[in-house]
Amino acid sequence: EIVLTQSPGTLSLSPGERATLSCRASQSVSSSYLAWYQQKPGQAPRLLIYGASSRATGIPDRFSGSGSGTDFTLTISRLEPEDFAVYYCQQYGSSPPRWTFGQGTKVEIK
Amino acid sequence: EVQLVESGGGLVQPGGSLRLSCAASGFTFSSYWMSWVRQAPGKGLEWVANIKQDGSEKYYVDSVKGRFTISRDNAKNSLYLQMNSLRAEDTAVYYCARARVGAHGYFDYWGQGTLVTVSS
Numbered sequence: 001e002i003v004l005t006q007s008p009g010t011l012s013l014s015p016g017e018r019a020t021l022s023c024r025a026s027q028s029v030s031s032s033y034l035a036w037y038q039q040k041p042g043q044a045p046r047l048l049i050y051g052a053s054s055r056a057t058g059i060p061d062r063f064s065g066s067g068s069g070t071d072f073t074l075t076i077s078r079l080e081p082e083d084f085a086v087y088y089c090q091q092y093g094s095s096p097p098r099w100t101f102g103q104g105t106k107v108e109i110k
Numbered sequence: 111e112v113q114l115v116e117s118g119g120g121l122v123q124p125g126g127s128l129r130l131s132c133a134a135s136g137f138t139f140s141s142y143w144m145s146w147v148r149q150a151p152g153k154g155l156e157w158v159a160n161i162k163q164d165g166s167e168k169y170y171v172d173s174v175k176g177r178f179t180i181s182r183d184n185a186k187n188s189l190y191l192q193m194n195s196l197r198a199e200d201t202a203v204y205y206c207a208r209a210r211v212g213a214h215g216y217f218d219y220w221g222q223g224t225l226v227t228v229s230s
Contacts, residue, residue, distance in 0.1 A: 035217075
């Protein structure tokens with residue numbers, strides 16, 4: 001079973017700053033099967049990135065994803081007040097179909 | 111507009127049963143894999159189960175195998191999760207999610223969630 005480890009656990013930044021979130025897999029993951037979600041308190045997760053680097057519908061271009069193999073990154077170029085939230089990476093295994101999430105990175109206001 | 115609305119959560123004693131429902135609208139329900147994902151209080155996300163478009167394939171996380179059953183009724187645009195032999199560690203918000211399976215694997219729409227509390 002692939003384990004996803006996200007770092008840091010908490011990121012304290014100010015609006016306007018750049019956020020770089022890491023997701024490391026215990027073994028190689030197909031880029032096609034790596035996604036990122038945003039979750040705000042009391043809300044359901046929202047898909048941000050799929051296929052490691054493709055933005056979901058309606059997601060601002062300040063969000064970008066990159067990486068391959070075991071190391072993936074979510075970058076928020078300039079933090080807006082609404083971006084302070086918890087972010088999860090997720091990988092999909094196709095045989096059999098199953099999903100695994102990282103433990104999350106909280107982006108908080110400094 | 112895609113909408114997923116869960117219902118059926120509540121307080122149940124350990125060893126008890128509960129059936130969750132998810133009403134889907136705004137898309138062709140029968141064309142998509144569907145899943146349940148849960149989140150224990152203050153914790154991260156955990157995929158629970160998923161079901162193929164026609165219900166012919168079902169998969170579960172190991173911790174719920176033999177206790178939970180996922181099903182769907184395409185005529186009613188509804189997804190279900192029958193939960194038996196519930197344990198305290200099953201306490202969580204349960205989300206219904208539309209799954210994109212094939213070239214990619216992700217959840218593109220989520221419901222608002224329904225809380226299941228297992229406690230005596």
